[in-house]
Amino acid sequence: MTTPLVRLAPLDLIRGFVAVGRRMSVTLAAEDLCLTQSAVSRQIHSLEDALGVSLFHRGYRSISFTPAGERLFRTADSVVRQLQDAFDAIMRPAERRPVTITASIGLAALWLLPRLPELQRRYPTLDVRVAANDKVLDLRAEGIDLAIRCASIAGAPSGATRLFDEAIPPVAHSSLAIDQPHPDAPAQHASIECASGHAYWLIQADAAARQEVRDVAQWLAEQARAVRPVPARTASMEAAQPRDAAERVALSQAG
16 A cells, blocks of 8 residues: 555655765765755654664765665655756746757767758757767666667567667678679679568657657657668678677668
């Protein structure tokens, strides 16, 4: 059963706990909150008393989460970040914020970035930023609005927009003999391509995003419809290639 609101700890205690958890230091958390170190320590002790469990292991000049503390922090930190975002949006509604897109390094360099001038022509006042990273970033924690990610069709994120499918062209080393019907005929492997079972998906961090984010999402979907499926991995007959290198080969073909 969900704990009644009246039994929840005061927000000040939660804020103090999150500040300490982010910094793993009572002293630094006190600086962030503009409080004294003793005031923050009292907040942590009050929260522990309210819950009836210890949230931190105290060592000599160091602290660490207890299992209960780590569990509470994962939820409390996410909730506080959402509150921070909401306060920011309400207090600064007229300020134009950038639209940040994350994509893999290969996809960003060879597909997304070359198309951004067209987006700027359509929306000249829009501030678009690209976070090119092969790691899967936490969109809310990193302040990212849109993500382009490759995933299996069966395992696509809920609510994601399908941009284009992924195909795999096999690549052979030039030392291998490949029979050609005529010297001027195109290489046989250039015409061989098969579906990989994966696709590129557009993920929106906030379902109720601001208008400029929705505009960029619509533009990305339009750009994706204008190109053929993008192969992002090659099956080498000599050795497996890194994914980003394969994306460079495939995307250069897709243009």
